[in-house]
Amino acid sequence: xxxxxxxxxxxxxxxxxxxxxxxxxxxxxxxxxxxxxxxxxxxxxxxxxxxxxxxxxxxxxxxxxxxxxxxxxxxxxxxxxxxxxxxxxxxxxxxxxxxxxxxxxxxxxxxxxxxxxxxxxxxxxxxxxxxxxxxxxxxxxxxxxxxxxxxxxxxxxxxxxxxxxxxxxxxxxxxxxxxxxxxxxxxxxxxxxxxxxxxxxxxxxxxxxxxxxxxxxxxxxxxxxxxxxxxxxxxxxxxxxxxxxxxxxxxxxxxxxxxxxxxxxxxxxxxxxxxxxxxxxxxxxxxxxxxxxxxx
DNA sequence: GCGTCCAGGTCTACC
DNA sequence: GGTAGACCTGGACGC
Numbered sequence: 001x002x003x004x005x006x007x008x009x010x011x012x013x014x015x016x017x018x019x020x021x022x023x024x025x026x027x028x029x030x031x032x033x034x035x036x037x038x039x040x041x042x043x044x045x046x047x048x049x050x051x052x053x054x055x056x057x058x059x060x061x062x063x064x065x066x067x068x069x070x071x072x073x074x075x076x077x078x079x080x081x082x083x084x085x086x087x088x089x090x091x092x093x094x095x096x097x098x099x100x101x102x103x104x105x106x107x108x109x110x111x112x113x114x115x116x117x118x119x120x121x122x123x124x125x126x127x128x129x130x131x132x133x134x135x136x137x138x139x140x141x142x143x144x145x146x147x148x149x150x151x152x153x154x155x156x157x158x159x160x161x162x163x164x165x166x167x168x169x170x171x172x173x174x175x176x177x178x179x180x181x182x183x184x185x186x187x188x189x190x191x192x193x194x195x196x197x198x199x200x201x202x203x204x205x206x207x208x209x210x211x212x213x214x215x216x217x218x219x220x221x222x223x224x225x226x227x228x229x230x231x232x233x234x235x236x237x238x239x240x241x242x243x244x245x246x247x248x249x250x251x252x253x254x255x256x257x258x259x260x261x262x263x264x265x266x267x268x269x270x271x272x273x274x275x276x277x278x279x280x281x282x283x284x285x286x287x288x289x290x291x292x293x294x295x296x
Numbered sequence: 297g298c299g300t301c302c303a304g305g306t307c308t309a310c311c
Numbered sequence: 312g313g314t315a316g317a318c319c320t321g322g323a324c325g326c
Contacts, residue, residue, distance in 0.1 A: 023304080136305040141320055185319025186306085229306045249304040 005081055007063040014114035015058040018088050024119045027130055028150040029164050044163045047076040051157040068159055083122035097281045110288045120239045124205035125198055126164045127239045132187055132227040148182040170195035190227035208240045215242045243283035255290040
């Protein structure tokens, strides 16, 4: 029997703007239904005998999580609610960001539509692996690598949908597996090394969420992981709630050239100067600015 | 069908 | 610290 769990939403929250805030909604175990505006995810927890597929939607001003099958208990349900809060950034306070966007006429749509919450995975580890999958390849390949990870290493729920693999599961296979089965190319050795270090406790990506380190130092820590450079680190920083890096990649640059530079190339320093007025929120400002038309 | 280019970059060696 | 070259994959494109 399906079971429904509910979460209250904060002020200034848009479900649609959150689940379709960036490409993460297309990377398994996330699946988005943009016709009915539903987001699917496969939840897992030590208190569950098996993973459960959940459909997240908006109902009567609340977030509804419909759990399909699976035997849950109170602790597991609490974990699912925690994960959903985390995924949807329900605890993020964007009021300061909106103070900035109110000052710019062309960005007033951001606070008017409650945009700015960037969808993330339940764990930083999952976001870290997915971010490495976005580097130096097409979006189609990113989706393929992520799907391979889920399909070949994830744990199956009752309905056959699979979880994102844990670090322990990822550490149980070799670099050759990542090369041959996941089609991760040169990233294969990085995944094997990362999974082993996280599984053994040498690295704890989850600690980045509440780190006291200044952003510059936290970014250095992230960049010590092979496969994580400037773009990847700044993307991860956004997902742990720090927006003072632009996370410039080729897509973001090309969008900036089109929108603000007459389709002409310019140096990254010019892009940085353009968003400097947004202070510690500049990374979120550029992302919202470049994705304005996504809901047009 | 084949070759080339390039995409939501990063690493290493070298200067 | 800055830069050049190598690194995987697979879709798009030109021939």
